[in-house]
Amino acid sequence: MNNHDLTLETTTLWDFPTQNYGSIPHGDNKYPGVTPAFIIWNLLQRYTVENDLVVDPMCGSGTTIDVCKEENRRVLGFDIVPYREDIIPADARKLPLVNSIVDFIFIDSPYSNNIHYNDHPDNIGHISCESPRFYKELEKVAQELHRILKKGKYLAWIIADQAKKEKFTPVGYKLYSILEKYFTPVDIICVTRHNQKSNTPIWHHRAKKYNFYLRGFKYLFIMKKP
Numbered sequence: 650m651n652n653h654d655l656t657l658e659t660t661t662l663w664d665f666p667t668q669n670y671g672s673i674p675h676g677d678n679k680y681p682g683v684t685p686a687f688i689i690w691n692l693l694q695r696y697t698v699e700n701d702l703v704v705d706p707m708c709g710s711g712t713t714i715d716v717c718k719e720e721n722r723r724v725l726g727f728d729i730v731p732y733r734e735d736i737i738p739a740d741a742r743k744l745p746l747v748n749s750i751v752d753f754i755f756i757d758s759p760y761s762n763n764i765h766y767n768d769h770p771d772n773i774g775h776i777s778c779e780s781p782r783f784y785k786e787l788e789k790v791a792q793e794l795h796r797i798l799k800k801g802k803y804l805a806w807i808i809a810d811q812a813k814k815e816k817f818t819p820v821g822y823k824l825y826s827i828l829e830k831y832f833t834p835v836d837i838i839c840v841t842r843h844n845q846k847s848n849t850p851i852w853h854h855r856a857k858k859y860n861f862y863l864r865g866f867k868y869l870f871i872m873k874k875p
């Protein structure tokens with residue numbers, strides 16, 4: 650597929666069956682929790698222009714870096730444990746950047762301690778979303794992102810809820826109420842989840858038998874720095 654064939658999404662429901670597009674990888678689709686590259690492509694078309702500076706403070710396998718380079722955006726990707734050489738080691742709560750220099754931020758953060766990314770003690774993915782501490786740490790990230798973003802520019806943040814052992818935690822709503830303290834809401838996109846470990850007949854059977862729902866979507870919050 651040629652990038653010119655990619656479609657700009659026009660509704661708030663995004664469904665990308667594959668992580669990648671085209672023949673060149675964007676990020677590593679074997680990385681736990683890797684972001685579908687189409688999401689970043691769509692956001693770049695709407696909220697950035699060529700040569701803008703894009704930051705991903707938790708960039709994992711580097712999907713944002715690869716999409717940005719192909720779309721001629723300048724990009725800095727940080728992670729607590731860099732997966733590749735072009736990723737800068739940093740804590741998303743304390744980024745090595747001066748105030749108000751970034752044109753667009755994309756972040757796909759941990760949304761609980763459900764995925765093992767690495768053993769680094771400052772990995773926020775070690776904290777359960779059932780603990781108030783999880784939201785305190787995400788608020789520090791939100792404050793830091795607000796500090797580095799230019800006024801009038803946009804931030805996009807992916808997160809999902811958790812339902813575990815009969816306890817539902819509305820992680821998305823909790824994060825949204827934090828983001829609203831610092832940013833103006835622009836929209837909320839619902840991104841269909843694919844390649845779920847729980848997308849098996851036994852889990853669908855359990856969901857019916859024990860009367861709970863399997864997670865079908867993630868939130869993509871789009872916010873603006875006023």
Ligand SMILES: C[S@@+](CC[C@H](N)C(=O)[O-])C[C@H]1O[C@@H](n2cnc3c(N)ncnc32)[C@H](O)[C@@H]1O
Pocket residue numbers: 676677680681682683684685706707708709710711712713727728729730739740741742757758759766767771772773774
């Ligand atoms: C959902 S993954 C990101 C996936 C990425 N967008 C991709 O496409 O590969 C979340 C990432 O957050 C990182 N992370 C967790 N705590 C962090 C922190 N305090 N500072 C920076 N990165 C952190 C993890 O190491 C992990 O790579």
